[in-house]
Structure formats: structure tokens, C-alpha cells
Amino acid sequence: MADISLSGVPHHVDGIQASYMAQVQRRRLYGGLTLLIFVVLMVSGFNVADDRNAGGFWDGLHQIGDYPADVLSEAWEKRADLPALIAKYFPALVETINIAAVSTLIGAISGLFLSLLGTRGLAKWPRLIPLFRRISDIMRAVPEIVIALVLIFVLGGGPVPAMIAIAIHTAGALAKMFSEVSENTDLKAVEGLASTGATWSQRMLLGVLPQVAPNYVSYTLLRFEINIRASAILGFVGAGGLGYELRNAMAWGPGRFDEAAAIFILLFGTIVFFDQVSSRYRNRLTEGQGQ
Amino acid sequence: MTTIDLDATKFEAEKLFQRKRLIGFGIPAVIAVYFVYIFFAFDLPGLAGRANMENAVTLASDSWSYKVHVTRDNRSGNVTYAVEGERKGTYPEGQRPDWVTGDEVITIDLGGDIIVRYLPDNRTEIEIPGFQLIEAQAEGRTVTTNLPDNLPDWISASDRRVGITTPEGRITLTGARTEVFNYFPGWELFWFTLDSPYYGQALATILFGDQIDPARDNITGAVSDWWNNDMWRHKDVAWAIGETILMAFLGTMGAAIIALPLGFLAAKRFSPFMLVRAATRRLFDFVRGVDALIWTVVLARAFGPGPLTGALAILITDTGTFGKIFSEALENVDQKQIEGVASTGAKPLQRYRFGVIPQIVPVLLAQILYFLESNTRSATIIGAITGGGIGLMLTQAIQTQKDWEEVAYYIVLIIAMVMFMDWFSGWLRGKLIGRKT
Numbered sequence: 055m056a057d058i059s060l061s062g063v064p065h066h067v068d069g070i071q072a073s074y075m076a077q078v079q080r081r082r083l084y085g086g087l088t089l090l091i092f093v094v095l096m097v098s099g100f101n102v103a104d105d106r107n108a109g110g111f112w113d114g115l116h117q118i119g120d121y122p123a124d125v126l127s128e129a130w131e132k133r134a135d136l137p138a139l140i141a142k143y144f145p146a147l148v149e150t151i152n153i154a155a156v157s158t159l160i161g162a163i164s165g166l167f168l169s170l171l172g173t174r175g176l177a178k179w180p181r182l183i184p185l186f187r188r189i190s191d192i193m194r195a196v197p198e199i200v201i202a203l204v205l206i207f208v209l210g211g212g213p214v215p216a217m218i219a220i221a222i223h224t225a226g227a228l229a230k231m232f233s234e235v236s237e238n239t240d241l242k243a244v245e246g247l248a249s250t251g252a253t254w255s256q257r258m259l260l261g262v263l264p265q266v267a268p269n270y271v272s273y274t275l276l277r278f279e280i281n282i283r284a285s286a287i288l289g290f291v292g293a294g295g296l297g298y299e300l301r302n303a304m305a306w307g308p309g310r311f312d313e314a315a316a317i318f319i320l321l322f323g324t325i326v327f328f329d330q331v332s333s334r335y336r337n338r339l340t341e342g343q344g345q
Numbered sequence: 346m347t348t349i350d351l352d353a354t355k356f357e358a359e360k361l362f363q364r365k366r367l368i369g370f371g372i373p374a375v376i377a378v379y380f381v382y383i384f385f386a387f388d389l390p391g392l393a394g395r396a397n398m399e400n401a402v403t404l405a406s407d408s409w410s411y412k413v414h415v416t417r418d419n420r421s422g423n424v425t426y427a428v429e430g431e432r433k434g435t436y437p438e439g440q441r442p443d444w445v446t447g448d449e450v451i452t453i454d455l456g457g458d459i460i461v462r463y464l465p466d467n468r469t470e471i472e473i474p475g476f477q478l479i480e481a482q483a484e485g486r487t488v489t490t491n492l493p494d495n496l497p498d499w500i501s502a503s504d505r506r507v508g509i510t511t512p513e514g515r516i517t518l519t520g521a522r523t524e525v526f527n528y529f530p531g532w533e534l535f536w537f538t539l540d541s542p543y544y545g546q547a548l549a550t551i552l553f554g555d556q557i558d559p560a561r562d563n564i565t566g567a568v569s570d571w572w573n574n575d576m577w578r579h580k581d582v583a584w585a586i587g588e589t590i591l592m593a594f595l596g597t598m599g600a601a602i603i604a605l606p607l608g609f610l611a612a613k614r615f616s617p618f619m620l621v622r623a624a625t626r627r628l629f630d631f632v633r634g635v636d637a638l639i640w641t642v643v644l645a646r647a648f649g650p651g652p653l654t655g656a657l658a659i660l661i662t663d664t665g666t667f668g669k670i671f672s673e674a675l676e677n678v679d680q681k682q683i684e685g686v687a688s689t690g691a692k693p694l695q696r697y698r699f700g701v702i703p704q705i706v707p708v709l710l711a712q713i714l715y716f717l718e719s720n721t722r723s724a725t726i727i728g729a730i731t732g733g734g735i736g737l738m739l740t741q742a743i744q745t746q747k748d749w750e751e752v753a754y755y756i757v758l759i760i761a762m763v764m765f766m767d768w769f770s771g772w773l774r775g776k777l778i779g780r781k782t
Contacts, residue, residue: 092598099595103656106588106733108649121646149386156383159376195763197722199729199736200756203743208404210395213387287638287726291740297638304642318639326634 124308129315139316143299147320149213150295153288154281157217161224161281162274165190168225169232170258175241178254187233193226202288216293220284224277235269236262268339275332282328286321296321400746407749411533412514413442415453415525419467419483424451428533429747433575436539444527453525455513461525469523471509471516481507486520532750534576541570577751582738586762588652589734592724593766596659597717601709604664608671609697615675625668633665637723641731650732658727659720667712674708675701707778714770721766725759735759 104111129136171177172186198219205215244261252260263270289297296317303313384390414430417423426441428434436442444454451463462470471479476497481490487504501508507518514527537544542558543551543566551557551567558566572580609615611625632640640658648654683700691699728736735755742751 096595096598099591100653103588103591103595103651103653107651107653108732109647109651111648111653114648117647118644121643152383152386156380156387159379191764191767192760195722195760195767196756197725197736197759197763199726200739200759203729203740204404204752204756207743207746208396208398208401209392210397212392212395214389214392217387283636283638284726286636287730290638290730300638300642321636321639322634325636326630329630329634 125311125315125318128308128311132312135312136316136319139313140320143296143313143317143320146289146294146296146299146317147324150285150289150297151282151324153213153216153220153285153293153295154278157220157224157285158274158278158281160217160221161277162228162270164221164225165228165232166270168193168229169236170262172229173233173236176236176239176244176258176262190226190229190233193222194230195226196223198223198284198288199291202293203291206292211292211294211298213294216285216288216295219288219293220281223284224281228273228277231273232266232270235266235273239265272336272339275336279325279329279332282325404749404752406528407747408753409532409750410528410530411750412526412528413533415442415445415451415461415527417451417463417467417523419520419522422467424463428539428576431576433538434534440539442527453527455511455525455527457511457513459511459513461516463523467523469518473509473511479509481518481523483518483520483523488518488520490518532577532754534574536574537567537570538575541574543567543570577754582735582755582758585728585733585735585738586758589724589728589736589762590721590766592652592655592659592728592734593717593720595656596663596724597713597720599656599660600663600667600716601713603660604667604671605709607664607668608675611668611672612675614678615697615701626672629665629668629672631665632661633669635662637662637727638730641727645731652728652733654731655724655727655733658731659723663716663720666716670712671705671709674705678704710777711774714774718763718766718770721763725763735762 100111168186168190171179172183172190174180174183177183177186198216201219201222202215205218209215239262243265244257247257247261285293285295286297286300289295289299290301292298300314300317300321303310303317306313411429414425414427416425416427416430418425426436426445444456446452446454447462449465453461453463455461458472458474460472462472464470467483469479469481469483471481473479477491477493479490479492481488488507489504490502490507492500492502492507496502499510505519507516509516514525516526517524534544543563546554546557551563554563556563560566561569607625607629610621611629613622616622616625637658640661641654644654644657644661648657678701682704683696686696686700724734725736725739728734729740730736735758739752739755739759742748742755
């Protein structure tokens with residue numbers, strides 16, 4: 055017995071070791087190849103982007119600070135005016151936040167319906183699940199700027215095109231996140247309600263929503279953060295709010311940099327403020343879930 | 346349990362219900378009030394006045410149809426035929442659409458029995474069923490017609506300009522030129538422009554038929570003519586989409602590469618110095634807070650417009666986001682694995698490599714791939730601001746306010762691009778870290 059194991063084991067271990075080393079080597083090879091392809095893609099991509107850019111990367115690198123320095127120095131010279139300018143642009147800020155808030159609300163409500171109608175087990179019309187999923191996929195895929203630009207042409211500038219554009223994208227994006235949550239809901243409550251003869255909307259309102267509400271609210275808050283940024287960007291293409299004022303202030307160039315600086319400060323402050331507030335609430339919402 | 350106890354419990358329960366009822370009605374009420382406020386703050390009642398329904402109609406009809414212009418220059422008497430009135434879409438000398446006939450008198454059959462005749466000496470005759478024969482004479486800068494005083498609303502007339510809109514097409518007459526627009530469904534010249542020998546050929550003829558252009562092989566010639574199509578600029582569009590995806594790729598991957606080491610610095614587990622930790626975190630908050638819009642504006646001053654600027658703007662913003670996510674992931678790693686690696690005598694760097702990285706790679710990859718898809722959308726938007734990629738082509742096409750079929754084409758391409766990136770990142774995630782069930 056002892057003899058057999060003594061003669062058999064070394065050979066056996068050698069075999070295992072060899073095949074293990076071969077496996078490790080192959081893994082290293084694949085890993086190295088993937089890394090190589092990635093590096094090649096990054097370097098060539100950078101070169102292509104550098105070629106097609108108006109100014110080169112290395113020429114521009116030392117100029118990065120120039121514009122912020124110009125803006126800041128001018129703003130510092132006119133620092134006495136800054137509070138007045140911030141007050142002047144405050145209404146534009148309110149408009150930007152309003153665009154984000156309304157579109158998040160509308161998007162969340164539509165996303166809620168889209169997700170419930172597109173989740174197996176909860177859908178009112180199970181046959182139409184693929185339809186609702188495709189609708190939310192397409193709504194999610196459309197960048198806000200596409201709808202905003204088209205609507206600006208039809209409706210004229212102002213907050214409404216931005217609101218509609220962001221709401222459509224938000225509805226699609228939230229529908230996907232919501233349905234990931236609602237797929238994991240406990241169907242017992244829904245079945246219990248169904249046995250009492252509850253209608254679809256009663257089943258959803260009383261059986262599903264209480265289960266998913268913390269996650270839904272958390273995702274909606276995250277979207278609100280994202281939408282504040284989106285609403286500022288859309289302003290830049292003519293949809294009103296702070297972004298629009300920023301573009302105008304920048305178009306004036308030197309001499310009006312204090313206005314640009316005031317808008318920068320407002321935008322930065324708002325984004326950081328809402329990020330902090332919403333991340334605090336989100337933490338509280340998702341912490342409560344774990345217990 | 347005594348009665349008093351029960352009463353107290355019942356009272357508590359009732360209070361709870363009352364509070365829930367208040368919240369249940371209160372939140373929808375607050376939302377409704379907010380909507381009312383927005384209704385007036387955004388001036389929705391005034392929207393009807395600002396909205397330009399004519400634009401909407403042009404947009405809706407132009408996006409799926411094209412028009413052929415038949416233009417007579419009233420000074421030289423020359424008649425030109427051009428798709429969308431563009432020079433690139435002009436019919437070559439000696440060619441014209443088959444609904445135009447005649448040499449001395451040019452007869453344009455718009456369909457639906459509407460016939461326009463370009464007569465010699467800058468005279469024009471328009472036959473519209475159910476309406477009198479319209480005769481017009483262009484002289485110098487004026488147009489004289491036999492139109493009666495009370496006109497139907499589809500005709501607008503002054504002594505300088507006459508416009509007639511029919512379901513089949515539009516006719517405008519001015520002193521300088523007489524123009525007929527004939528509308529057709531579809532995207533004309535999408536494959537080949539009029540000067541290409543392959544224009545109007547069936548697909549089967551190009552693939553299997555005789556050689557059309559003596560100088561070139563059918564398939565190579567057709568592909569090159571399509572690729573270099575002046576009207577639809579397929580080559581530029583493909584480059585623009587490539588640029589947009591490149592911006593998203595460079596920005597996302599660059600941000601991930603920079604954020605990973607910074608993430609270690611910001612994580613409590615790996616960075617013992619409070620000051621370094623706090624500084625890194627504030628840096629993340631700062632670059633995230635400044636936002637891609639402002640980074641784009643600042644970077645465009647240094648690097649000029651183009652894809653590199655967009656890529657860098659995405660890179661800087663996402664370094665903040667990734668840094669935050671990565672450092673959170675790093676704080677949640679399991680200590681056991683690191684201890685296991687340490688027990689074999691691994692040095693700190695090896696401990697990170699074999700004890701930490703394998704734990705966070707799935708989280709990192711999932712986030713990076715998710716951002717790759719979402720950044721494709723951001724790159725479209727940033728491209729519209731900083732001037733690169735498909736976003737710029739879209740803005741330009743919208744700003745010219747006439748190429749709505751191109752706008753529709755770009756929108757379809759953008760949606761397809763984003764959906765492709767969505768699918769691709771999901772597929773890659775499945776390949777790399779296994780599909781979650």
C-alpha cells in the first residue's frame with residue numbers, strides 16, 4: 055500500500071503541476087494579449103483623436119490653465135460685483151433646477167408604468183411585455199440633445215423642449231432600473247391581493263409599490279443629480295436656464311468673464327449641493343433595506 | 346393584555362394610519378402643486394403662441410420625403426432640375442425627370458391633374474382642377490397674374506411674390522425666378538448621386554449584371570460611389586460615428602486607468618493618512634462637480650474643437666465618478682483574502698495584486714462597461730458643443746433647417762449606435778465576468 059502510493063504520487067503531482075503551469079501560462083498569454091490589444095487601441099485611438107482635433111494635445115497641454123486663470127483673475131478684480139451677479143443669475147439657476155425636477159418627476163412616473171408593464175408576473179398585458187421593453191429601450195437610447203434640438207426648432211427656445219427631452223430619456227433609463235428591482239419583488243403579496251379581487255392598479259399600488267419604493271426613490275434621486283447636469287448642458291444649446299446664460303456670457307469674451315465666473319460658481323455649487331443631499335438620502339434609503 | 350393596553354395600541358395604530366394617510370395624499374398633492382407652479386413658470390399657456398406649427402409640418406414631411414426643384418431663371422431663361430435644389434443634386438445637362446416634357450413649352454406634371462407650363466417670355470400657366478387657369482408674367486422684379494382678389498388660403502399673392510401650395514407640390518413665382526417643387530416619398534440619392542453611372546440601377550444589375558462603368562468593376566465602383574456620395578456624405582458620417590465612439594472609449598478607459606490608483610488613495614483601508622484621503626476625495630468631488638459641460642468649455646480653449654477635447658472632458662469628469670465608486674468598492678473588500686495572500690509572504694504590491702484586485706475587478710468592469718455605454722450618449726452631446734462626431738453633424742443639419750431627411754438619418758444612426766454600444770457592453774460584461782442570473 056505504502057509502496058504504491060510512494061511510487062505513484064510523485065508522478066501524479068508532476069502531472070498536476072505541469073498542467074497547472076501550462077494553464078497559468080495560457081492565462082498569462084491571454085491576459086497579456088488582451089492588455090496588448092487594449093494598449094494598442096488606446097494609443098492609436100489617442101493619435102486619431104489628436105489628429106482630428108483642431109489643436110494638438112501637446113501644444114494645448116500647457117494652455118489648459120490659461121482660460122480658467124483669465125476668468126478667475128478678472129472675477130477676482132471685480133469680486134465686489136460677484137454677489138450681485140450671482141443674484142442676477144439666480145432665476146436662471148432656478149429654471150435649470152426646475153427643468154431637472156419636472157423632467158425627473160415626469161420621467162419617474164412614466165418609467166414606473168413602463169417598468170410595471172414590462173415586468174414578467176406584474177404586467178397587465180403579458181403579451182405586450184416585449185413592446186413596452188422595446189419602447190423603454192428606444193427612449194433610453196435617444197440622447198437628450200436630439201429631442202431637444204428638434205423641439206427647439208418647433209417650439210422655440212426655452213425650458214419646455216429641454217424638459218420634454220430629459221423626461222423622455224429619464225423615463226427609459228428609469229424603466230430599466232425599476233424593472234430590475236421589480237423583477238425581484240415577492241409575488242405573494244400580489245397573489246394575496248388578487249385573491250381578494252383587487253384590480254391591477256390596486257395590486258400594483260398596495261402589493262408592489264411598498265416593496266420597491268425605497269429602491270425606486272433612490273434611483274430617482276440619482277437620476278435627479280444626473281438631470282441637473284443634463285439640463286445645464288441643454289441650456290448651452292439654447293434650451294434656457296443657466297447653460298444658456300453661460301453660453302451668452304462666454305460669447306462676450308474678456309470683459310464679461312466675471313459673469314461667466316458667477317455662473318460657474320452657481321453651477322458648481324448646485325451640482326455639489328444636490329450630489330451631497332441626494333447621496334445622503336440614498337444611503338439612508340438603501341441602509342434601511344438591509345436590516 | 347388589559348383593556349387599557351389595547352386602547353393605547355389601538356390609538357397608536359390609528360395615529361400611524363392617520364400619518365400614512367396624510368403622506369399618501371400629501372405627496373401627490375405637493376407634486377400637483379409643483380406641476381401647477383411649473384405650468385406658469387415655464388409659460389406653458391404662451392407656448393402655443395411661440396410654437397411654430399409650420400416648422401413642425403416641414404419637419405414631419407421633409408424627414409421622409411424629398412422634393413425636386415424645377416427652376417426657371419427669368420433673366421437667362423435657363424431651366425434647371427435639382428433634387429432638394431442643391432448643386433450636388435442637380436441633373437446633368439440634357440437629363441431631367443420624366444414628369445417634365447416639352448422643349449419650347451416646358452410642361453411639368455405634378456400629378457393629381459395639376460400642370461404647370463413654362464411658356465416663352467417668362468410666362469407661366471398653372472392648371473389646377475376646380476380652380477381657374479392661372480396665368481402669370483414675370484417682368485423685372487414684379488409678377489403680374491390674373492388671380493382674383495379674394496384668394497383661397499392655399500394661395501398667397503403680392504406683386505412681388507406668388508406662392509401656391511397644393512397637395513402635390515409647391516409653386517413660387519417671383520420676378521427673378523419661377524420655381525416648382527415636386528414632392529416624393531423616400532430619401533432620394535441615398536445610394537448614388539445623379540452623376541454616378543450606378544444611379545437608378547437595380548441592385549441585381551449591379552451585383553450580377555454587365556459592367557456598367559467600363560473603367561471600374563461593378564461592385565467596387567458602386568461601393569466607392571456610395572461611400573463618396575456628396576449628398577449624404579456616408580464617409581463623413583461613418584467617421585463622425587467613429588469619433589463619437591472613440592471619445593467615449595478614450596474618456597471612459599482613461600478615466601478608469603487614472604481613477605484606480607487614486608481610488609486606493611481615497612480608501613480608508615489602504616490609505617493611512619487622513620489628509621491624503623480627504624484631499625483625494627475632495628479632488629473627486631471637485632472634478633465631478635465642475636461637470637463635463639464646463640470642462641468641455643475650458644478644454645476647448647486649450648485644445649480647440651475636436652474629438653480629443655471631448656474625450657478629455659469625459660475623462661476628467663469620470664475620473665471623479667470612478668474614483669468615488671472604486672474607493673467605495675475598495676473599502677468593501679474582504680480582508681480574509683488579503684490575509685491569506687499575506688500569509689504566503691507576499692509583499693504589499695503582491696497583496697494588492699492577488700488579494701484585492703481579483704475582488705474588485707467584477708465591480709470595476711461592470712461600472713466601466715456601463716459608463717462606456719452611457720458615455721456614448723454624453724459624447725454625442727459634448728460633440729455638439731465642442732464640435733466633433735455625430736453630435737456636430739446633427740446640430741449642423743438642424744441649424745440649416747432644411748435637410749430634415751438628413752436629421753432623421755442621423756437620429757436613426759445615433760439611436761442605433763447607442764443601442765449597439767448598450768448591447769456590446771452587456772455582451773462584453775457577460776464574457777468577462779459572467780452573466781448575472
